[in-house]
Amino acid sequence: MATELKPGQKRLTPGAIFADIAIVAWFVFALFPILWMLLLALKNDAQQTSTYFAFSPTLENFGTVLSQRGTDLTSVDFKSAILMSILNCGGAVLVSLLIGIPAAYAAGRYRFKGSEDLMFNMLSFRFAPELMVIVPLFVIYTQIGLFDTVFGMIWVLQLVTMPLIVWILRSYFEDMPEDLEQAALLDGYTRRKAFTMVALPLVRPGIAAAALLSFIFAWNNYVFPLILSDTAASTVTVAITKFLGGGGQAYYNLTAAAALIGALPPLVLALTIQRYLVQGLSFGAVKG
């Protein structure tokens, strides 16, 4: 029998049934579009405009989307878009980790002049209207040839990945007792050794969570690739919108299949780091 009473939980639950119905209602609303995307992705060309739930499912669409045939039909090279997304986002996360970990450590460990300014700057990136930066970047990129390149995308995606990584890791470093590294110093190890031997292993889960979460956000980003890339470095999110926006015939089933493929990596990653999500989503403002 469950005897633990959580805050706000009532011993007697007179409205329990109503509450359960309300929850179910929300989840019908929340999950239906995803379900519908799945159904649509399994329909063949003839059924794609039907709104019935009963049909003969096919996996063909996924293959089509990723093949040359899909590119011919929809004029979207989805396979390349996936590759570019992986390159852009993976690269951006790696760069952010290399640069962000030392900064997060400095901000979490030392109280130094300007550390709060640095952190606030990072946070303001999160809330700055992207276009404020993109318009000048668009001009700069076209001038110096970074437009539509992986390097250009990695650079601009720092706006997404860096603040997240620095803020999450700072709170990890702050929470980690200073005593541990100090003990290593007294054991006779240098500061660098104390960091790699003691601090780094302890924040490894934080690094993993921050990296995955920032990867998700970079993956889901739309404005940057939309404006700062064309075809060579364009990503999944841009590609998906082209399925419907193209001049020719719209392939709803292919669109849904592409959307499903594009949504899958974030969903899988999110479920693996669910424990750390809250902290990441709120930049450490709410501890999960």
Add this chain to the structure above:
Amino acid sequence: MGTLSLRGVRKTYGSTVAVDDMTIDVGDGEFFVILGPSGAGKTTTLKSIAGLVDIDGGQVSINGVDMTGVEPYHRNVAMAFESYALYPQKTVAQNLASPLRSGRSGSFSQDEQQKRIDAVTSTLGIHHLQQRLPRELSNGQRQRTALGRVLVRPADIYLLDEPLSHLDAKLRAQMRAELKQIAQSSSTTTIYVTHDYQEALALGDRIAILREGRFVQIGTPEEVWRTPVDTFVATSLGQPEMNLLPGAVRGGRIEFLGGAGSFPAPADLGLRDGQTVQLGIRPSELEIDRGHRPGGDRWLRLPGRVLLAERLGRQVELDVHVGDGQLIVVEDSDHAAPEGSEVTVQIDLADVHVFDGASTAADDGEARVHRAAPRLGSALGRHSAPMPEEAHQ
């Protein structure tokens, strides 16, 4: 093996002064205890010595070498942290091996390492836990592991930060004795920080009482116990705390408890008529008169009524109402007076401490004494300590 000297060490955090004007010399092989309530600056003191915090002023020297600006790993000191600070991903044995493997506390072969680890873990009773991870240990076992990481290595100075605080009472008493035995057989200079006066008395060659970042008194256990320089030191040692009773000099006598008690003001204390004083009386030194009546002026006798009698094991703590105040008296449980009974409480005047009358306002029980009143001497006028600087107003 090593000597330590602090010269005017000062450390501030923002506007808070954690440690101020701290000066001590600790001799080679000495067991030096720093006793103080939480927040007094004990840990900061240790970390200043270790080089883990950068001090704002003064000088730390180890073996006569100035250590300003020297990194912790070059100071050859070992420290047990109150938080244990065990490496969570390493086993007990690996934790203990860590200082031996860094190469800075000497070079040890694999065999020598294991021998040292075995010896220390056996002494501390954690030999069977060597392969456990810290998270698989109880708090007491963690604390002993942290202590082990210090004892396993040679060092100039051991710094121990409340190393027994997380043990239960029984184990604490056992470990205290254990530690004393280790200290007696080892010759490593040790700075030991605690808030437990019994640990200080039992272990310290000398005790320094720390209050708000400053040493109030430094002396042998006997000295700080018999001749506390002020009410802060007096109430820091002993449980239940020393009774502090306000009194005043009238016509050459010190009167207190609303006139229920009085005795001649000792001549050598130089008290003025009308001057207020505070009397300090240890509960354990008071006794209930059971017909044994020591004669002469040496004894102070106070009639009162027992308000509460609380059993404390073999002893009973009596709350005795005397005059307009109360006295805590600790008596053997076999001789305790029942609640409500009329008794006479008595004490040797030599054991009554006279403090200056400055008020000692205690709030609801957090920071107990706001202003410590300096000790003037004992009620017999003898055994008075050399007057400390602060005692002169």
Add this chain to the structure above:
Amino acid sequence: MSTATAQSSPGGPGPAGPDGPDGSRRRGAPPKVSDRARKLRPYLLSVPALVVVIGILYPFVLGAYYSILNYTASNPEPHVVWFANFASVLKDPQFWASVRVTAIFAVAATVIETVLGVVIALLLNRSSFVGKIFERVLILPLMIAPVIAATIWKLMFNPQFGVLNHVFGLGTFDWLSKDTALASSILVDVWIYTPFVAILVLAGIRSLPREPFEASDVDGAGWWYMFRRLMLPMMWPYILVAVIFRFMDCLKAFDHIFVLTAGGPGLATRTLQIGAYEDSIIFQNFSRGSTYMFLLWILVFITAKYLVGVLGKAQRRAAGAEE
């Protein structure tokens, strides 16, 4: 673990190296690190991040500079016009339409998501069997790219083939018409971001201490009284954090609205960011677009300052400190 490797090379760089070849401790003056070198440490660690910050700040400042130029693709040699852009933008009814759309969108979406999110969090906190099953998938809409979410919804909104009209029997109801597009955009925003509020608030509720609520039970307080007097003030900081994030993001909403309606029909869903996009990217009037963004940035900045102040107050209150 291998002890052989642990044994080797304990030292760091330079003078901090191991003492003597035999490992015995070297007597005499140990190496010192100057005060300045100590103070410099955190800055050295932060240098790379600082470079990135500057790298991002540069275009930002440049953007602000654009807003006082007359810079367009057809005028590549601009000169300073000072506040002419601001004057023209502030006089432009299109701009004010965008402000109105942005404000309605941001307020409506934030309010709906907050209320719904808090209710869902409270319901899930009851830890019923049903709730436990669903809690794991609560996150899903939030993790799907807004663009993809909008694409799905666009398919469902389709007047002819859309599943919504079919299921609800709405015939050929146009979800994205002039009158309905904004509401539909809000609906999609609610679908994506309500879980965000719910997750944050749920984590907040679960981090609350249990004892005050037990004390409330012992005191015989009813649920509503307990909620009003105790629970709501205690979870208010978490709600506020969610509100801040949501409101600020709503102010610069772009992705899903752009995919759903591209700002149309007409000006129906032309938020400030979409307006800026049109001006600077489509019409290549960089200065005008930057002016839009500069004004939006000021709006975001002021709102942020205010909300963070409110948050601080709420946190102190919830923690039981004096005001």
Add this chain to the structure above:
Amino acid sequence: MSTAATIPAGAGGHATPRRGAGRTEPQALTIRNVRKVYASRGRETFEAVKGMDMNIRPGELISLLGPSGCGKTTTLRMIAGLETITSGDILIGDRRINDLPPGKRNVGVGFESYALYPPLNVRENLAYGLKARKVAGAEAQVDDLARRLEMTELLDLRPASLSSGQKQRVALARALIRQPPVLLLDEPLGHLDASARQRVRRELKLLQREFGYTTIVVTHDQLEALSLSDRIAVMNGGIIQQFGTPDELFDDPANQFVADFVGEPGINLFPGVVRRDGGRVTVRVGDDTLVPAASTPADGRKVVVGMRPPDCVTGVERGLRGEVAVFEDLLEYGLATVVVPGVDERLVVQTPSGQAWSGGDALTFTAPPERVYLFDAETGDRLR
């Protein structure tokens, strides 16, 4: 400030409760064969409380004493209604309260962590329960109680700005405000430092005397239980080991657990073998012999001997002979850790103030026969 000093001397002495008009009479609390079993799927069932019986008289102050996990807090929470009762009955007076929600049981609870309502100030904290039930004149009652407990100046403060001592008193006041016939306090002195603990302990005791509530205190601190309680229930493993007055517990422990748990410095426990020589009973310990109290176990029986350090007498002819390993001078008394040949355990002997020993000194000690306790080596039960 000390409440103790302000309570009239008449309050001491006997447990005669003084109550104002309209105060609830203290009531008896009966716990009848109460069990608590935690069972959840996928985990082993755990019986936290195994058939507990207790009759608590009106106005009595009882302590539940035991190590963590012994079931004492669970018991308290069952009485408060914060845990369900697996089986058995709990009665306040004659009323069975098993199925009442906590708010209807009319008990006051002081939580270990104080559990003050953080967003509310002290006044609102105290009035919370009254206002939730729409009791008229809540404000006046709060003011009244605050005056009595000398905390009027705290009323407008919020919990975070109170010291732990003040929090403790506010928590107590909140438990008292509805004048419940039964008061339940979980580790009421747990977060206070040694000096405050002493003062609050005395206040608590005098207050309880004055108000006369039937009070149950949960504590793991044996000293606290001994000094505070009329009677103590020592618990271990969900079972009451002994229920008696502080004197009974200390001087006449029912088993090895109680003897070991109560008393500081802790009791020496070491193995021995009973020798009966006609009417004379002795215990063989190592190479030496001890004379136990008037207990009469069978010859050759293996026992555990218990001897409290403060009961040890040194400077005797016959007794246990050993060598001092460590001597700690605590000035009020000394503690010698002694190694006795043939005994694995190191024994602790309390020596009078002024005596000094050093390592290697030979020491002979014993205890008065009535203070030598014998326990069954297998079960730990006291042998009488």
